[in-house]
Amino acid sequence: MKKNISSLVKNKSKMNYDLDLLKDMYKKMLLIRRFEEKAGQLYGMGKIGGFCHLYIGQEAVVVGIQSAQIEGDSIVTSYRDHGHMIACDMDPKGVMAELTGRVDGYSKGKGGSMHMFSREKGFFGGHGIVAAQVPIGAGLAFAHKYNSNNNVCITYFGDGAANQGQVYESYNIASLWQLPVIFVIENNKYGMGTSVNRSSAGDNLSDRGKAYGIESEIVDGMDIIAVREAAIKAIEYCRLGKGPYILEMKTYRYRGHSMSDPAKYRTRDEVEKIRKTSDPIENIKVLLNKMGVADKVLKDIDVEIKSIIADAAKFAQDSPEPSPSELYTDITIN
Amino acid sequence: MTIEILMPALSPTMEEGTLAKWLVNEGDSISSGDLIAEIETDKATMEVEAVDDGKIGQLLVPAGTEGVKVNTPIALLIDSTESPHTSIKSIADKPYLEKEKITTELKIEKTVTLEPNSSIITVREALRNAMAEEMRSDKKVFVMGEEVAEYQGAYKVTQGLLDEFGNKRVYDTPITEHGFAGIGIGAAFGNLKPIVEFMTFNFAMQAMDQIINSAAKTLYMSGGQMGCPIVFRGPNGAASRVAAQHSQCYASWYSHCPGLKVVSPWSSKDAKGLLKSAIRDPDPVIFLENEVMYGQSFSCPDDDDFLIPIGQANIEKEGSDVTIIAFSIMVGKSLEAADILNEKGIKAEVVNLRSLRPLDIETIINSVKKTNRAVTCEEGFPFAGIGAEISAAINENAFDWLDAPVNRVTGKDVPMPYAANLEKLAIPQVDDIVNACSEVCYKS
Numbered sequence: 001m002k003k004n005i006s007s008l009v010k011n012k013s014k015m016n017y018d019l020d021l022l023k024d025m026y027k028k029m030l031l032i033r034r035f036e037e038k039a040g041q042l043y044g045m046g047k048i049g050g051f052c053h054l055y056i057g058q059e060a061v062v063v064g065i066q067s068a069q070i071e072g073d074s075i076v077t078s079y080r081d082h083g084h085m086i087a088c089d090m091d092p093k094g095v096m097a098e099l100t101g102r103v104d105g106y107s108k109g110k111g112g113s114m115h116m117f118s119r120e121k122g123f124f125g126g127h128g129i130v131a132a133q134v135p136i137g138a139g140l141a142f143a144h145k146y147n148s149n150n151n152v153c154i155t156y157f158g159d160g161a162a163n164q165g166q167v168y169e170s171y172n173i174a175s176l177w178q179l180p181v182i183f184v185i186e187n188n189k190y191g192m193g194t195s196v197n198r199s200s201a202g203d204n205l206s207d208r209g210k211a212y213g214i215e216s217e218i219v220d221g222m223d224i225i226a227v228r229e230a231a232i233k234a235i236e237y238c239r240l241g242k243g244p245y246i247l248e249m250k251t252y253r254y255r256g257h258s259m260s261d262p263a264k265y266r267t268r269d270e271v272e273k274i275r276k277t278s279d280p281i282e283n284i285k286v287l288l289n290k291m292g293v294a295d296k297v298l299k300d301i302d303v304e305i306k307s308i309i310a311d312a313a314k315f316a317q318d319s320p321e322p323s324p325s326e327l328y329t330d331i332t333i334n
Numbered sequence: 335m336t337i338e339i340l341m342p343a344l345s346p347t348m349e350e351g352t353l354a355k356w357l358v359n360e361g362d363s364i365s366s367g368d369l370i371a372e373i374e375t376d377k378a379t380m381e382v383e384a385v386d387d388g389k390i391g392q393l394l395v396p397a398g399t400e401g402v403k404v405n406t407p408i409a410l411l412i413d414s415t416e417s418p419h420t421s422i423k424s425i426a427d428k429p430y431l432e433k434e435k436i437t438t439e440l441k442i443e444k445t446v447t448l449e450p451n452s453s454i455i456t457v458r459e460a461l462r463n464a465m466a467e468e469m470r471s472d473k474k475v476f477v478m479g480e481e482v483a484e485y486q487g488a489y490k491v492t493q494g495l496l497d498e499f500g501n502k503r504v505y506d507t508p509i510t511e512h513g514f515a516g517i518g519i520g521a522a523f524g525n526l527k528p529i530v531e532f533m534t535f536n537f538a539m540q541a542m543d544q545i546i547n548s549a550a551k552t553l554y555m556s557g558g559q560m561g562c563p564i565v566f567r568g569p570n571g572a573a574s575r576v577a578a579q580h581s582q583c584y585a586s587w588y589s590h591c592p593g594l595k596v597v598s599p600w601s602s603k604d605a606k607g608l609l610k611s612a613i614r615d616p617d618p619v620i621f622l623e624n625e626v627m628y629g630q631s632f633s634c635p636d637d638d639d640f641l642i643p644i645g646q647a648n649i650e651k652e653g654s655d656v657t658i659i660a661f662s663i664m665v666g667k668s669l670e671a672a673d674i675l676n677e678k679g680i681k682a683e684v685v686n687l688r689s690l691r692p693l694d695i696e697t698i699i700n701s702v703k704k705t706n707r708a709v710t711c712e713e714g715f716p717f718a719g720i721g722a723e724i725s726a727a728i729n730e731n732a733f734d735w736l737d738a739p740v741n742r743v744t745g746k747d748v749p750m751p752y753a754a755n756l757e758k759l760a761i762p763q764v765d766d767i768v769n770a771c772s773e774v775c776y777k778s
Contacts, residue, residue, distance in 0.1 A: 332617040
């Protein structure tokens with residue numbers, strides 16, 4: 001992966017990054033990481049059940065893209081969704097309480113890790129079936145276009161989902177109808193335990209849009225500035241009514257596919273190497289240092305975040321389980 | 335040598351059509367492949383090609399004639415050396431045509447009574463009117479599906495919608511059910527009100543994951559945040575001579591799933607009132623039509639706000655001896671069976687379910703408590719079918735009132751066969767209902 005943070009930041013006329021934005025992005029990535037670490041810990045303690053897919057390592061993708069969005073844009077993703085929710089400013093308490101299956105969770109404890117939503121924040125899930133969110137994202141984009149509201153839908157899916165037929169059905173219709181949807185492929189190299197090379201024919205997943213006339217770009221997803229830059233370009237393209245856009249984010253997850261995955265399909269060395277050389281949070285930290293931000297300031301941010309996460313974890317364990325009467329609510333509206 | 339040119343069958347369910355226009359005159363020489371006429375079927379206007387070479391000797395059926403039965407001779411083809419008749423004989427000179435026409439008229443007169451503030455329209459027209467009225471009153475309502483726009487609907491149900499509402503409201507999709515169903519669901523999550531037409535529900539199997547996992551379950555999984563106001567509609571049930579993959583009733587499949595509402599109209603009135611309720615409903619509604627019913631005419635209220643509430647059955651015919659519980663096309667067959675049973679001294683009550691989920695158990699139970707006998711009717715397979723569910727509901731709620739075990743009339747437990755005789759055996763017929771009712775009345 002190419003390292004280009006410094007060169008981009010030096011080129012101020014191109015990106016014009018200010019320190020506050022970088023600090024915000026750092027803070028948000030760190031919030032996601034600490035949240036996920038805590039979720040992993042609570043899972044190990046038996047406080048969180050079922051499937052739990054952690055986002056550690058991929059933080060730059062969602063935070064970089066989120067930094068390029070405007071009010072009213074919608075987001076939809078798969079079951080690896082905690083990071084996306086935190087990126088769009090959903091309350092970590094509500095997310096964590098959903099993980100513990102409590103009534104104060106975003107879905108009142110009825111959805112769990114994979115199924116959370118916030119209409120208010122433009123977050124449309126949280127979908128448990130691989131690639132099901134892709135046509136749904138195109139549909140949300142359809143609604144944006146139908147309402148002529150100049151918003152776009154960011155539709156995230158993984159390299160594993162990229163082989164599902166409904167992705168290509170969505171590409172086709174999105175391109176035919178010029179829908180304002182950005183398809184973000186979070187290529188973390190493994191669809192569960194199968195490497196992308198063993199599951200996906202062809203060189204790059206992004207190339208697959210070409211057959212549908214969809215513009216695409218491959219981005220270093222460990223480099224938040226590269227992500228943001230690509231997102232600005234793609235979102236601008238969509239907002240101008242030119243149709244969909246594909247961003248293939250080359251990223252990496254440090255943890256297993258889910259908590260119950262021993263990750264025997266890759267070596268510890270492989271993970272360690274990427275952590276050491278490409279960690280998105282470490283990278284931005286180094287950059288902030290270079291720009292004159294003192295270690296103490298960064299440390300204070302970490303302390304603040306740890307406290308937010310500790311509160312969320314406590315809240316999620318103190319919140320009561322949903323009342324048995326909730327069993328029969330929310331099945332239909334009327 | 336004279337060859338009779340016959341009225342062709344241009345679709346699996348076509349029984350008659352309109353000879354819209356002759357494209358040849360008497361005396362014209364034609365070759366195989368030449369266009370000779372335009373024929374309007376219940377689905378489309380089609381051009382008919384000549385099969386043989388020769389000269390048009392006589393046009394037997396004038397342009398504009400409606401209700402021309404399949405296989406009626408419509409023209410005579412003669413050798414190019416012969417001379418044609420100079421005039422078209424009147425239809426009255428053709429006894430076979432006259433007879434067919436009278437039969438058709440009698441049938442309509444017998445079955446359709448015009449109610450006040452209503453018109454006699456086909457189920458197809460009722461469905462179209464329902465959509466058009468709702469699209470006029472609510473800009474969030476739009477239609478998407480295969481061939482719904484420019485082609486005017488594979489079964490002409492969406493005919494005219496593109497002309498009235500334009501291509502921002504009526505969308506032709508590619509033949510990718512999984513994808514476009516998901517896009518419809520996404521649009522519904524985005525606060526629009528999509529009507530997604532499946533050309534038939536057989537093809538909705540491709541979209542089953544989106545319908546069940548996304549449309550039906552998301553409200554629950556989101557703790558009530560994510561409503562999905564969408565209608566999936568299209569023909570369901572046994573069609574005609576299209577074999578196992580294109581001829582099946584999916585009522586029990588969808589009714590099985592919490593989060594969905596499932597309705598299935600019989601008459602034009604049902605079609606209009608239920609479809610309008612479905613479009614206005616905030617939940618995902620599976621709207622199961624029947625291809626064979628599209629062309630049938632019924633009295634239907636004209637009112638733009640005529641609604642039939644989802645979850646309410648209707649007693650189509652009152653009776654005291656046995657309750658027949660049916661939906662969709664089986665309601666008509668049940669009414670026919672009730673007439674036959676009446677002659678045998680059995681007074682059958684016919685319940686038209688209209689909705690399958692929620693099921694109007696109260697109406698069923700009240701009727702069974704009155705008649706003490708029940709027969710369920712559906713085109714679907716017997717195993718884990720709608721009849722099984724109704725039977726269980728009757729056991730749970732009216733066991734002590736029963737004078738006989740509940741009897742089920744269903745499609746046979748086989749994939750739909752193609753051969754005409756086998757297909758007839760597989761699809762429940764009026765006689766099957768008569769026999770089932772006689773059995774529970776111990777009069778067989």
